[in-house]
Amino acid sequence: MRVAFVSMLTTHHEETPATRRTRRTIRFLQNNGHEVAVLCAQWWGGDVPEFEHEEITYRRVTEEPSARGFASKLPFALRKVGADVIHAANRPPGQVAAAKTAGRFLRTPVVVDWWDDTGHTRSGYRRAAKRADLVVAPSQTVKTQVREYGASESDIEVVPECIDTxxxxxxxxxxxxxxxxxxxxxxxxxxxxxxxxxxxxxxxxxxxxxxxxxxxxxxxxxxxxxxxxxxxxxxxxxxxxxxxxxxxxxxxxxxxxxxxxxxxxxxxxxxxxxxxxxxxxxxxxxxxxxxxxxxxxxxxxxxxxxxxxxxxxxxxxxxxxxxxxxxxDCENVLGRYVDCYERVVDGYGLF
CATH class of the missing domain: 3.40.50.2000 (Glycogen Phosphorylase B;)
Structure with missing residues (x-):
């Protein structure tokens, strides 16, 4: 399966629980035979639109982190990837709306990995929650939070954090x-x-x-x-x-x-x-x-x-x-993402 990760910020921009969670998921997918491309703001040097680091391919959407600029250019970047599924971090929420717009034209489902709801407007998070084909939450507490933004119970899956036991x-x-x-x-x-x-x-x-x-x-x-x-x-x-x-x-x-x-x-x-x-x-x-x-x-x-x-x-x-x-253990937990991807891809096949 080919997965396009949409995350304006990566661990190369900032080390946070959310960016580390994304990195762990990417590495698990690659280690299990899936193709991954990360669409992000540029963090590497030079005028190079694509950069490979530790076997992960990063594609530049914008030169600098800018929520508005990133969202406006994201659909064009996604069109070049040709993914089976789009995996989007929920922050900034505007990138979720842009990913869904692109996904609608590309006939590609969008899974949103929801970590927290700080730093942006409630209306932005409300749009992000409603526009996802499926939301992945790290806990029941966050699942409740996402439901309060308007996502339905059936469209939220809990995939907790994982550890290397x-x-x-x-x-x-x-x-x-x-x-x-x-x-x-x-x-x-x-x-x-x-x-x-x-x-x-x-x-x-x-x-x-x-x-x-x-x-x-x-x-x-x-x-x-x-x-x-x-x-x-x-x-x-x-x-x-x-x-x-x-x-x-x-x-x-x-x-x-x-x-x-x-x-x-x-x-x-x-x-x-x-x-x-x-x-x-x-x-x-x-x-x-x-x-x-x-x-x-x-x-x-x-x-x-x-x-x-x-x-x-x-x-x-x-x-x-x-x-x-x-x-x-990460080997047990992260496989649930693949189950989520297969669920939304199969759902798209019904229409």
């Missing part, structure tokens, strides 16, 4: 921290809840690590100092998946407090590494979906409750792997 077996255990928080430290990180819960436990013996970097790191470090727990909390910065897994295998408890999380991939890693996982419930986060109904996971609504759940985790044995999360 072989890493859990391969990497060594790093026992530097018993309690771990991991996420990019931005305005939605809410790492303060984790630190406040640790302060509630200052009379107990523990060591903690915060994994991740970002604009809120300095404030988080200051909070740890103000709470007088900085001598027991290590800020490790951003880590590779392998290094994160190593730390998680040595940890006993993972705490998730972020206010916004379409799919909590770091929590997924922690669960696969056998961590007792405590999730602070947040309206804008899907993290609770991964722990509900699981013995080694629980929900909390405040730093005090998080502290109570951490203390209670001492009753559980330490694990370094939980094989029940093998279902989230």
């Amino acid at each position: 072989s890493l859990v077996d391969e990497v060594d255990t790093d026992e530097r921290a018993q309690l771990v928080y991991a996420r990019r430290l931005d305005e939605h990180a809410n790492v303060e809840s984790f630190l406040l819960s640790l302060a509630e436990l200052r009379d107990r013996d523990w060591s903690a690590a915060v994994v991740g970097d970002g604009p809120e790191r300095e404030r988080a470090e200051r909070t740890a100092r103000d709470l007088r727990i900085d001598d027991r909390v290590t800020f490790l910065g951003a880590l590779s998946d392998a290094d994160l897994v190593s730390v998680l295998k040595g940890a006993h408890v993972f705490v998730q407090t972020a206010e916004r999380e379409p799919c909590a991939r770091n929590l997924l890693w922690a669960l696969a590494c056998g961590c007792i996982s405590v999730v602070e419930y947040q309206v804008g986060s899907s993290a609770h979906e991964l722990v509900e109904g699981r013995e080694r996971g629980s929900l909390a609504t405040s730093p005090q409750e998080i502290a109570e759940r951490i203390a209670a985790a001492g009753a559980f044995d330490h694990w370094t792997v939980d094989e029940s999360f093998n279902e989230y």
Whole structure:
């Protein structure tokens, strides 16, 4: 199958959960015999309209990232690709409308991979949701969000984030921290809840690590100092998946407090590494979906409750792997995209 990926921004423009999700999907498809072309804003040097990097073919739609310019030129670019299916990221939403316009003339269905709805108008996202032939969401929380924009229940499929579970077996255990928080430290990180819960436990013996970097790191470090727990909390910065897994295998408890999380991939890693996982419930986060109904996971609504759940985790044995999360291995998850493509292609054949 030939798939045209529409994503104005790629990991070469910015490393985000959404662009990394797209890159993982592209590599899976290529490794399984599918042809892929990525239509994006140019990120490489020179006046070259097409560029191959790590066996992925990128095609220039615009020289610079510009939502309006990208949307206006996209139909012409798609006409040259000759794809069986168009896979479009939902941000910016204007590229979805442009992809659907092109798809209508080319008789090519459009699958929209929906990550989040920040940074653009609700009307733009409403048009994107309604114009897709199928929307792929990373969680039930995001699926509900897409339905609120007007997409029908039957036109939304949940394909969660995935992990390479072989890493859990391969990497060594790093026992530097018993309690771990991991996420990019931005305005939605809410790492303060984790630190406040640790302060509630200052009379107990523990060591903690915060994994991740970002604009809120300095404030988080200051909070740890103000709470007088900085001598027991290590800020490790951003880590590779392998290094994160190593730390998680040595940890006993993972705490998730972020206010916004379409799919909590770091929590997924922690669960696969056998961590007792405590999730602070947040309206804008899907993290609770991964722990509900699981013995080694629980929900909390405040730093005090998080502290109570951490203390209670001492009753559980330490694990370094939980094989029940093998279902989230990328080889198992990413094949669902192919099922989605085949579904919409078959649907087009009915008319």
